[in-house]
Amino acid sequence: PADVHDAAKARVRSPPAPVTDVARLCVCDLLVAQCDVNCCCDPDCSAEDFSLFTTCSVPLVTGDSQLCSQKAAVYSLDVEANPPERIFKLIDQVNPSIFCIHATNYKQALYLKSPEIPTPENFDQLLAKFGGATFSAEPDSWNLDTDAQNPPDANETSRYEYGVPVQTEDAFLRLPSPVVSSWCSDANPAGFLVNQATKCIRSVSVEKCDSIQALSMLFYINSSILASVFQVNITVQSIAVQSLNGMRTLLSSSDVLRLPMVLDELCINAVLGVNYHITHTDTGEIIEAAAAFVLGAISKEALSIEQSFEISFTQENTQPVPLSGNPGYVVGLPVRAGFQPQGYPFPAAFLFAALALSSNKHSQLTILHSTSTQDCLAAQGARAPVLFGYNMISGCKLRITAAMKCQPLAQTLLDVLKGQSFPEYVASFGNSQAQDVLDWVPITQLHISEQMISHPLQSSCQIPVSLGIEVKWTKYGSLVNPQARIVNVTATITTTTLKQLPSGRERIIPITSSVVFTDISSPAEPSYKAWPTINIKLPFDFFYPFV
Numbered sequence: 001p002a003d004v005h006d007a008a009k010a011r012v013r014s015p016p017a018p019v020t021d022v023a024r025l026c027v028c029d030l031l032v033a034q035c036d037v038n039c040c041c042d043p044d045c046s047a048e049d050f051s052l053f054t055t056c057s058v059p060l061v062t063g064d065s066q067l068c069s070q071k072a073a074v075y076s077l078d079v080e081a082n083p084p085e086r087i088f089k090l091i092d093q094v095n096p097s098i099f100c101i102h103a104t105n106y107k108q109a110l111y112l113k114s115p116e117i118p119t120p121e122n123f124d125q126l127l128a129k130f131g132g133a134t135f136s137a138e139p140d141s142w143n144l145d146t147d148a149q150n151p152p153d154a155n156e157t158s159r160y161e162y163g164v165p166v167q168t169e170d171a172f173l174r175l176p177s178p179v180v181s182s183w184c185s186d187a188n189p190a191g192f193l194v195n196q197a198t199k200c201i202r203s204v205s206v207e208k209c210d211s212i213q214a215l216s217m218l219f220y221i222n223s224s225i226l227a228s229v230f231q232v233n234i235t236v237q238s239i240a241v242q243s244l245n246g247m248r249t250l251l252s253s254s255d256v257l258r259l260p261m262v263l264d265e266l267c268i269n270a271v272l273g274v275n276y277h278i279t280h281t282d283t284g285e286i287i288e289a290a291a292a293f294v295l296g297a298i299s300k301e302a303l304s305i306e307q308s309f310e311i312s313f314t315q316e317n318t319q320p321v322p323l324s325g326n327p328g329y330v331v332g333l334p335v336r337a338g339f340q341p342q343g344y345p346f347p348a349a350f351l352f353a354a355l356a357l358s359s360n361k362h363s364q365l366t367i368l369h370s371t372s373t374q375d376c377l378a379a380q381g382a383r384a385p386v387l388f389g390y391n392m393i394s395g396c397k398l399r400i401t402a403a404m405k406c407q408p409l410a411q412t413l414l415d416v417l418k419g420q421s422f423p424e425y426v427a428s429f430g431n432s433q434a435q436d437v438l439d440w441v442p443i444t445q446l447h448i449s450e451q452m453i454s455h456p457l458q459s460s461c462q463i464p465v466s467l468g469i470e471v472k473w474t475k476y477g478s479l480v481n482p483q484a485r486i487v488n489v490t491a492t493i494t495t496t497t498l499k500q501l502p503s504g505r506e507r508i509i510p511i512t513s514s515v516v517f518t519d520i521s522s523p524a525e526p527s528y529k530a531w532p533t534i535n536i537k538l539p540f541d542f543f544y545p546f547v
Helices: 002-012 123-130 154-158 206-211 406-418
Strands: 060-062 069-078 085-094 196-203 225-227 230-232 234-242 248-250 261-263 266-280 286-299 304-315 366-368 383-385 392-401 425-427 440-450 460-476 483-499 506-519
Touching (some): 206 266, 206 286, 230 286, 286 304, 366 392, 366 460, 392 406, 406 483, 425 483
Parallel strands (some): 234 286, 440 483
Antiparallel strands (some): 060 069, 069 085, 196 304, 225 230, 234 248, 261 266, 392 506, 425 440, 460 483
16 A cells, blocks of 8 residues: 555655764773873763863764754763762754754765775776776665664674673673782673783682582683674684693694593693683674683692683784784884885885795894804804894804805895895884884885905905894883884994905904894973072172171
């Protein structure tokens, strides 16, 4: 019937529900898990914090100002109350303009979609789609049935934000850790994108080990993680068995659960360590969870055991890269480096990839690694990572004979000093990502020539004899917790003139590599200034009539 058709048509074209909750928006919330001063919308602030505020830095929070009607969050302080308290109101705000947006029904504009990064494989496809003077941003098909695409509260449980506890069926994903003392507390939730590693002491009893939940594998995998309309089960990635003397054996199969049990006055299959690995999308949705276990035996004399727990997060379709800090560099961790691949279609865009060399598989800055023989030709390919904050020096000896050719010798020494593929850029922070171009510092390469004083030569040769790397860094951020940031890297190759040796003669030349870290941080400005010293001579009767 026509009435039914019109009703169905009106239902399909009804405007979607608002997607912006202004009560949860807060533009002044800058610190993670900390209260921002005078930020009245900061969810991390308590009533005690609000009582110390002098004003609300953001008194009004709204969504899109072009909407005809929308909710607005109003924040203020009641200074007459004792103690002062925050006042929150949610009001309806009407746009007086006749040119306003009634409903935001363009679904692709409601979320941020990560752009596809051009690569040599998809460059032709992207060029055909976006290379013209104009291109269409319309989706391939429209589906106005918003109720089917956006079920209620779907985004609330599927997408996580940084630091938010990972939710499970019963509560949250547990990551036991010591709280006050060294004893384990199971009330520590695992935060999203927060890599953690903890160790704690667990009280045990061999006679009751099969009834202690924290010693069983089921305690750590029996709850599914809440991820959109479905739930993500925690799978067992691997099981390693540790003997009483500390030796570990990796089991070939991890399909069978091994539960703790008492055998010959020993508690076997007790959980000694758990390593969680969570895989997520770029929008913050968890799609996979796995756990690696370390099981061991407990003797009847033991009253407690030490358990270790770790959790790491990896974005899908990406390779995990070890970090050297978060965000600033940590002293003793490798300096991360990379290079721009050859033939990349956009000269202004950089794609930093891991060096595909066995000596630099984790994309690190390296120098020559000294060997026991001190032979440069035998040391070719041996590299040592440059550790942040550690000044290093290494070297070898080169035995030169009259039969050696100049150009092959110079290239061999250059490969010994710089490696087969010397990086072009260094990460300014310990957690710099490959796609963040501004977080990578180019390496400045200099060449210095030293003239060797000798008798007139018939022929001479320039060979590199040393590589000096200077890393300049500064303290970045707050004075309370400064972060180490690399601002400049200079690699200096020093060459020398090698005179031609007579036939049958040989010579030994030292080859050296060095790394120096220089702190260029500006000193903190003092809060006071010293009184100036005035050097004058007073008249002899200045204090008359006093002595």
